[in-house]
Amino acid sequence: MCLSIPSKVVKIDKENEVATVDTMGVQREASLSLMSQEDIKIGDYVLLHIGFVMNKIDEAEALDSLEIYKEIIDAMNEEDRQMAILEADECPNRGE
Amino acid sequence: MGLELKNLYDDFRDGNTIKAYAKIIKEDAKKLKNQINIMEVCGGHTHTIMKYGLPQLLPSNIKFIHGPGCPVCIMPKERIDHAYVLSMVEDVILVTLGDMIKVPGSNGSLQDARSRGSDVRFVYSPLECLKIANENPTKKIIFFAIGFETTTPMTAALLDAVIKKDIKNIFFHINHVTVPEVMRELIDSRDEHVDSYNNKIDAFLGPSHVSVISGSKIYEEFPRDYNRLVVVSGFEPVDVMQAISMIVKQFIEGRCELEIEYKRLVTYDGNLKAQELIERYFDKRDLFKWRGLGNIPKSGLKLKPEFKEYDAEIIYKDILPIGEIEDHKLCICGDILRGMANPPECTIFGTACKPTSPIGSCMVSSEGACAAYYKYGNLR
Ligand code: SF4
Ligand code: SF4
Numbered sequence: 001m002c003l004s005i006p007s008k009v010v011k012i013d014k015e016n017e018v019a020t021v022d023t024m025g026v027q028r029e030a031s032l033s034l035m036s037q038e039d040i041k042i043g044d045y046v047l048l049h050i051g052f053v054m055n056k057i058d059e060a061e062a063l064d065s066l067e068i069y070k071e072i073i074d075a076m077n078e079e080d081r082q083m084a085i086l087e088a089d090e091c092p093n094r095g096e
Numbered sequence: 097m098g099l100e101l102k103n104l105y106d107d108f109r110d111g112n113t114i115k116a117y118a119k120i121i122k123e124d125a126k127k128l129k130n131q132i133n134i135m136e137v138c139g140g141h142t143h144t145i146m147k148y149g150l151p152q153l154l155p156s157n158i159k160f161i162h163g164p165g166c167p168v169c170i171m172p173k174e175r176i177d178h179a180y181v182l183s184m185v186e187d188v189i190l191v192t193l194g195d196m197i198k199v200p201g202s203n204g205s206l207q208d209a210r211s212r213g214s215d216v217r218f219v220y221s222p223l224e225c226l227k228i229a230n231e232n233p234t235k236k237i238i239f240f241a242i243g244f245e246t247t248t249p250m251t252a253a254l255l256d257a258v259i260k261k262d263i264k265n266i267f268f269h270i271n272h273v274t275v276p277e278v279m280r281e282l283i284d285s286r287d288e289h290v291d292s293y294n295n296k297i298d299a300f301l302g303p304s305h306v307s308v309i310s311g312s313k314i315y316e317e318f319p320r321d322y323n324r325l326v327v328v329s330g331f332e333p334v335d336v337m338q339a340i341s342m343i344v345k346q347f348i349e350g351r352c353e354l355e356i357e358y359k360r361l362v363t364y365d366g367n368l369k370a371q372e373l374i375e376r377y378f379d380k381r382d383l384f385k386w387r388g389l390g391n392i393p394k395s396g397l398k399l400k401p402e403f404k405e406y407d408a409e410i411i412y413k414d415i416l417p418i419g420e421i422e423d424h425k426l427c428i429c430g431d432i433l434r435g436m437a438n439p440p441e442c443t444i445f446g447t448a449c450k451p452t453s454p455i456g457s458c459m460v461s462s463e464g465a466c467a468a469y470y471k472y473g474n475l476r
Contacts, residue, residue, distance in 0.1 A: 004246075004305055004308075006101060006104040006105070007101070008101055022101070023101075024101060024105065031221075031223060031253065033253045033256070033257075034249050034250070034253060034367060034369055034370045034373070035367075035369065036369055045099060045101065045104065047305070047308060047361055049246060049247070049250070049305065050193065050220060050221045050222065050247060050250050051220060051221025051222070051223050051224075051250070052221070052223075052249075052250050052253065054246070054249075054305070054308055054309065054367065054370070055308045055309075055361055055367055057099075057104070057360050057361055058359065058360050058361065059099045059360075061359040061360040062099050062103070062104065062360040063098075063099055064359070065108075065338075065359070065360060066103060066107050069107065069110070069113045069116075069334065072113070072116045072117070072120065073112050073113060073116050075116075076115075076116040076119055079119075
């Protein structure tokens, strides 16, 4: 039940403390009463839980993680390539 | 590169990244002296681990222990019976979150109560109570509140709105529970059993969204006082793999620390406004009974005495059943929740007990260990 979903803020109604958010193309309203007013802007990514915005997604941290993932995949691919070369080098009949 | 919603869904589930982490972990794990047992406290993690088959990607010296972390799964029959009885009161509309629909109490589930004529409504958000109360001015709306720290502030926000708007017909039955207390209990009770279950918890995967609210600070005591490291991890499979990699690295480097993998949402302090709301309205109970685990000190919340006029547990105390109720004899949920048994070891797993007809609580929510095994374990 706590599997909250990332969404994007598209509209803010300050008076009623309500944001309209987009969750993969579906728009809905979410309460901002757990957030400080100045914290949330249009275009922010937020986490939604049972009708409330529970926090803002730190964009820099998210991009950092994605960058790290890219690097480890790149590193792995390099290793995979070397493995492939090594394996190709290994003649099954060598030493016979 | 800018962030897009698509990143947040796809890139944190990317198969190649998962595989890359599997490789790193395999290499690193060769340097481990002993097997490490990682308990994922939260059922959300259990769900991810089973769904993406992560145990098969890990070397044999890294094991998962599935923890108790689902507020639906741990709800004891006594509390469901309260909800059931309240829903049967003439002028009451009982409102609760959809997750509670099937959880069996001693007279059946809330769904059964509804088919027997009571007015039970399953909602997505507690805020729907406001609308229901407005549309039914002659009825009493009782919100049966469940959930960990993740969900507690939303109940507090509803009460806050009820007080501010001076709404007279919304009441609360509080069943909120807290995570650090049950982690402590699990360590202590397993340490007692360490001879019979020689697989102690070495590390915890800290629940993601609990910490979005409470911050990572609530786990500080575990590395410090219990010598158990904690990595707070997100729910996506890549998050879980990265967190495991961080755990393994700590063991290799001889560290025992609290770390955050889920930095895009979790800080040390958490959401202070939400914490402030929780503190304003709730006190700790001396004891709260967890299904399968029994009474755990200070692990549940209740409304503060000054809000007793909103507290259904006080208002209806004369009709609410008291006595303790035993769990089903064959159900081994208790051992599963303690991480001492796996679901297939239950003799009625997948036969008498299935998601469509759950006998124990772990089969109820999709995050329960038995339900996750049933769905993804191919063990039927
Ligand atoms: S309800 Fe699910 S996601 Fe939330 S704490 Fe429980 S197991 Fe984790
Ligand atoms: S399979 Fe059902 S009865 Fe067995 S432990 Fe799980 S929930 Fe309990």
